[in-house]
Amino acid sequence: MTTLDYRDRALHLERVALAAVAELFGTPCYVYSRAAIEAAYRAYDSAFGAAAHRVCYAVKANSNLAVLNVLARLGAGFDVVSGGELARVLRAGGKANQVVFSGVGKSTEELCQALAAGIACFNVESAAELERLNQVATELGLRAPVALRVNPDVDAGTHPYISTGLKENKFGIPADDALALYRCAASLPGLRVCGVACHIGAQMTDLAPLREAAGRIAALRLALLAENIAIDHVDLGGGLGIAYRDEVVPSAADYAAAISEPFAGSRVEISIEPGRSIVGPAGVLLTRVEYLKPGAGRNFAIIDAAMNDLLRPALYDAHHAVFPLRQAGGQTKVWELVGPVCESGDFLAHARSLALAEGDVLALRDAGAYGFAMSSNYNTRPRPPEVMVDGDKAYLIRARETLDDLWRGEEMLAN
Ligand code: LLP
Secondary structure: OOOEEEEOOEEEEOOEEHHHHHHHHOOOEEEEEHHHHHHHHHHHHHHOOOOOEEEEEEHHHOOOHHHHHHHHHOOOEEEEOOHHHHHHHHHOOOOHHHEEEOOOOOOHHHHHHHHHHOOOEEEEOOHHHHHHHHHHHHHOOOOEEEEEEEEOOOOOOOOHHHEOOOOOOOOOEEHHHHHHHHHHHHHOOOEEEEEEEOOOEOOEOOHHHHHHHHHHHHHHHHHHHHOOOOOOEEEOOOOEOOOOOOOOOOOHHHHHHHHHHHHOOOOOEEEEOOOHHHHOOOEEEEEEEEEEEOOOOOEEEEEOOOOOOOOHHHHHOOOOOEEEOEOOOOOOEEEEEEOOOOOOOOEEEEEEEEOOOOOOEEEEOOOOOOOHHHOOOHHHOOOOOEEEEEOOEEEEEEOOOOHHHHHOOOOOOOO
């Protein structure tokens, strides 16, 4: 669904002119489209048809309460990786029994918190975690619902920093150890085995590795059944990648068909944990050109957003398309878009052909996922506000940080 469009040469998100948002809330500023978030969630939800399924939005991609609330109202489940994310989901109206808890390093405190809340499933990543969860649940007189996150040793073919399904990655339980660990889990009094989970990587646009991983999980399910260990769901990890450039992304329907196929005829519920594809294309980062610094080697446009606001280009060399808020025409030049942070790695876009003037506002596309969520206060820069548009209205869903926010909790020595 395209909610980002030019009308009368002015860039709009839904029916809101982004120039008006920049004017009202200042720059840099994140802006999300409610309609785009809802459409992306619904595309996954309907892709499975009548088959039992659960779409658990991966909170890490964007954990703003308004975003979570919009999804909770649609009946979404949630994938969390910390006690903080669980608390956010509950605060935003999500239901604990629709929450799965992923992550390699859940603390005892987080295990207790999630057990007490009554989450749907713990995706356990090691024998040691399984043991600790059993102990914590037994002490609380509860049985923890568990899936083991199995590492299917499939190459996702994605960026090494976001590839997770290979033997050498820190994630999951090696496929060869899975059966023995399931036997152990099934014998422990504080646990109730209910699923198998896997996640092989993010930003995937090829269905073949996902199909292969699903096939391996289906084989494991049968091996478990043969030992009388029945599971009610399989969790097949994050969602599809998105078209940051011109990547061809399969449809939600093709994705659902590919991962469901190995389970045809079984009644097992399929769950997925998409984050990026639900919120990524729904969001832009607005930034203003502060200074132009054309040069012999390169032309630098110094913008008011920086790596602390959007880390993906600096960290992964990620590409975000750039659009001027006003299509003015004029002479284009090739620009490096760089921020004010004192690091050479502080760039938001390389070699973009744009007609720029000081004061212009630009939109960096596909910034709704892992944008604000990965932002920081580096260089004592207050983080940008977040705005959600809904039809022709724009709502502030997170205020720009103030300097007081930044030093809250800091103390100077008395003498
Ligand atoms: N489930 C698990 C267990 C995950 O590790 C992840 C992402 C997801 C679900 C959600 O995947 P998605 O649908 O969003 O691709 N900061 C990086 C992405 C890191 C992804 C980590 N895990 C980026 O900006 O590209």
